[in-house]
Amino acid sequence: MLELDRLTKTFGGRTAVDAVTLTFPKPAMIGVIGASGAGKSTLLRMLNRLSDASSGRILHEGRDVTALRGAAKRAWQAECAMIFQQFNLVPRMDVVSNVLHGTLNKRSTLATLFNLYPESDIRRAIDILDRLGIAEHAAKRAEALSGGQQQRVAIARALMQDPAIILADEPIASLDPMNAQIVMDALRRIHDEDGRMVVCNLHTLDTARRYCDRVIGMRLGRVVFDGGPDELTTDAAREIYGADAGFSEAATSTAIDALDRPGPAAAVVAAV
């Protein structure tokens, strides 16, 4: 169980996340949506302890994560791996070494310095890449891969940590619809098959509806929506985005749905 208890973050006089209280009784695929500046990234960064909460608490399986320090804090950061919009890979390093970086916090400085990895870790990295459909690219430099492939390398690096939770901050915001679908499918499968919790910040309503079990809507740092994908109506979206009657869903669409639909729309998207 993961619980956020009045979690708050202020920057100077500005409240980015405002007393967010949420309970996740079991691992699920969660989507966090909201306009730019709503506090989605700050919320994820606090969960991972990349950023310290100003007040409030995070409890995981009864343990106060907000109070962890030193090695215990690093262990938590491995337990909830983070994926970013810009992949954050080492561009000139080969794919498998990027994935092996996921084990960094478990290895000695000397082993890291000389790039010494146990054979079992290398095998596991290749197996994870294979599961994500990109094992054939293992020896290439990360920068030689497409955006969608690089994001899957980032997911593989996260999986090397064997995390209980994967936090994904706008994982598809830099991708075309086809690659966005591949990456979202991979995250969904990781949840379904491994039982890992996935929390995903998303810009697009259609993606949240399609992939998530539960959607959290944020506005000005507060949770203004918390429900199932079916409850995410246009009216609810209008409330989350603070938009007027002219709010258009198309403006927050990735067109992932169109990929599966036969007909001209799919053909146009596929040609992009």
Ligand SMILES: Nc1ncnc2c1ncn2[C@@H]1O[C@H](COP(=O)(O)OP(=O)(O)OP(=O)(O)O)[C@@H](O)[C@H]1O
């Ligand atoms: N390091 C920081 N210093 C000062 N203000 C910050 C910092 N990080 C975030 N903020 C502010 O906190 C608020 C929430 O930002 P955050 O990045 O969490 O929103 P977001 O919903 O993730 O937006 P986006 O979708 O654009 O990434 C914004 O007003 C932002 O300017």
